[in-house]
Amino acid sequence: MKTEMICAGFGGQGALTIGKFLVKAGMNEGKNVSWLPSYGPEMRGGTANVSTVISDKPVGSPVVAHPDIVIALNQPSIDKFAPMLKAGGLLIYNEDMCPKGTDRTDIKVVSAPMTTIAKEIGNLKVMNMVAIGMVMGNTELVKKETMLNSIAPLQKKAPELYDMNLEAIDKGYELGKK
Amino acid sequence: MAEKVLMKGNEAVAEAAIRAGCRLYFAYPITPQSELIEYMARMMPKAGGVFVQAESEIAAINMVYGASGCGRRAMTSSSSPGIALKQEGISYLAGANLPAVIVNVQRGGPGLGDIQPAQGDYFQATRGGGNGDYYTMALAPSTVQEFADMASLAFDLADKYRNPVVILADGLLGQMMEPVEFLPAKTEAELKELDNQHLDWCCCPNEDEPNHHHHEINSLEIDPVVLEQHVLRLGEKYDKITANEQRWEDYNINADNEILVVAFGTASRICKSAIDELNDAGHNIGLVRPITVWPYPYDAVYKAVGDKVKKVIVFELNLGQMVQDVKIAVNGKVPVDFMGKVGGILFSTDEVKAKIAENLEEAK
Numbered sequence: 001m002k003t004e005m006i007c008a009g010f011g012g013q014g015a016l017t018i019g020k021f022l023v024k025a026g027m028n029e030g031k032n033v034s035w036l037p038s039y040g041p042e043m044r045g046g047t048a049n050v051s052t053v054i055s056d057k058p059v060g061s062p063v064v065a066h067p068d069i070v071i072a073l074n075q076p077s078i079d080k081f082a083p084m085l086k087a088g089g090l091l092i093y094n095e096d097m098c099p100k101g102t103d104r105t106d107i108k109v110v111s112a113p114m115t116t117i118a119k120e121i122g123n124l125k126v127m128n129m130v131a132i133g134m135v136m137g138n139t140e141l142v143k144k145e146t147m148l149n150s151i152a153p154l155q156k157k158a159p160e161l162y163d164m165n166l167e168a169i170d171k172g173y174e175l176g177k178k
Numbered sequence: 179m180a181e182k183v184l185m186k187g188n189e190a191v192a193e194a195a196i197r198a199g200c201r202l203y204f205a206y207p208i209t210p211q212s213e214l215i216e217y218m219a220r221m222m223p224k225a226g227g228v229f230v231q232a233e234s235e236i237a238a239i240n241m242v243y244g245a246s247g248c249g250r251r252a253m254t255s256s257s258s259p260g261i262a263l264k265q266e267g268i269s270y271l272a273g274a275n276l277p278a279v280i281v282n283v284q285r286g287g288p289g290l291g292d293i294q295p296a297q298g299d300y301f302q303a304t305r306g307g308g309n310g311d312y313y314t315m316a317l318a319p320s321t322v323q324e325f326a327d328m329a330s331l332a333f334d335l336a337d338k339y340r341n342p343v344v345i346l347a348d349g350l351l352g353q354m355m356e357p358v359e360f361l362p363a364k365t366e367a368e369l370k371e372l373d374n375q376h377l378d379w380c381c382c383p384n385e386d387e388p389n390h391h392h393h394e395i396n397s398l399e400i401d402p403v404v405l406e407q408h409v410l411r412l413g414e415k416y417d418k419i420t421a422n423e424q425r426w427e428d429y430n431i432n433a434d435n436e437i438l439v440v441a442f443g444t445a446s447r448i449c450k451s452a453i454d455e456l457n458d459a460g461h462n463i464g465l466v467r468p469i470t471v472w473p474y475p476y477d478a479v480y481k482a483v484g485d486k487v488k489k490v491i492v493f494e495l496n497l498g499q500m501v502q503d504v505k506i507a508v509n510g511k512v513p514v515d516f517m518g519k520v521g522g523i524l525f526s527t528d529e530v531k532a533k534i535a536e537n538l539e540e541a542k
Binding site for chain 2: 027034036039061063
């Protein structure tokens with residue numbers, strides 16, 4: 001079993017962090033993983049994105065051309081990466097910043113107003129945790145329990161955000177199940 | 179078993195170098211290698227070592243020369259254009275029989291090029307790179323784990339042969355994160371032992387030696403008769419390295435291979451994915467991945483060309499620099515074909531598959 005994913009958004013929205021936490025949880029479940037960020041000039045003003053692989057076998061190419069999952073935090077990310085999704089793949093997107101959504105009908109689409117949810121919880125920074133929750137709610141990529149263990153160090157690092165992170169994951173998880 | 183941590187290649191090789199006993203690191207920042215120097219700036223002082231952000235790449239390699247001449251494990255790192263600047267210093271290190279580790283996180287070239295992953299420094303790494311008759315060992319990692327493991331290997335090889343060793347990575351390996359397990363850090367006693375093995379030649383005074391032997395670190399020898407002997411001795415050293423230190427990985431090599439692929443570093447990973455997919459579909463493709471690109475594993479490549487192999491295909495992120503070595507290895511037994519990408523562009527698994535498939539068709 002190999003799952004390839006691309007997470008993308010404006011720089012600062014936390015797209016790279018979504019990939020990092022999912023991959024870390026995958027690693028803690030004993031899977032082989034890779035996390036490959038874009039680091040070129042396109043990061044300035046355009047989309048920041050990361051390609052991740054979580055696999056039972058050693059990871060060959062860390063470059064993802066046909067993702068199983070795309071997480072898009074803004075419209076340019078959908079425009080760029082949704083066309084690359086495998087047929088039957090999963091698109092998770094942020095309704096607040098993706099007014100057009102996607103034209104594709106051969107994929108599964110799960111969306112939520114992630115920005116609004118994060119603001120309601122109390123901090124825009126936890127938006128990426130909503131997205132992480134949605135992935136876990138909708139797929140079996142990583143277990144929620146492993147994720148909670150993986151983010152436990154955040155309790156010390158950013159205690160003021162920790163409870164909000166947990167709430168964001170829970171909210172996302174429920175939304176993802178739908 | 180040590181715990182696995184998720185780390186960028188740049189940071190992993192830095193951590194591994196400190197654990198391997200590197201206590202002197204000098205460099206100048208450049209993308210896509212900068213996390214390496216940042217990690218060293220943060221962690222080297224904590225390990226009781228010396229970190230200097232030099233005024234230039236040239237200054238950094240000459241600081242390595244000085245530190246190594248004093249008998250300590252010293253390292254520098256950069257990316258392609260910066261490594262080009264260091265070549266004079268690397269030639270001096272080789273001429274003076276000094277161990278050192280140089281990490282090259284390659285990017286697109288020539289000149290300033292761009293900042294995306296490439297393998298265009300193959301000739302530079304495998305053919306000396308600077309002036310004069312010399313070679314540097316060149317280790318080419320393909321995963322973050324291997325990148326980290328090579329720090330320790332590179333220092334050991336550098337010490338064993340008193341020769342500079344290059345770790346030839348690229349921007350992809352530097353920037354990506356993968357799980358890494360580190361070797362335990364060397365203890366104080368082990369570090370002392372490492373230093374002691376340099377005492378018979380280095381410039382550090384040896385208190386135990388009766389007359390504090392005078393040692394000279396130099397790459398200038400104005401008398402041709404003396405220089406001739408020196409260079410011949412270097413040649414003997416390179417022969418020994420060539421005989422003892424070839425490393426490679428055989429991937430699905432067997433007597434029924436239809437096509438043999440040769441690729442190193444990042445390119446080899448993409449090839450592995452393509453080969454897995456083709457082999458799952460009933461083909462039989464093998465891959466040789468040189469781990470040392472100097473000394474080149476010529477025999478291993480030759481032996482992998484089984485009787486049923488119709489063609490050898492080389493995949494590289496350059497214009498075909500390794501093709502020369504593959505042709506020497508294959509020695510005319512079968513045709514050698516090539517596919518490359520340049521400018522910091524990677525080939526996709528699909529493109530590699532298509533190239534191999536096209537040759538499978540021809541072979542029928």
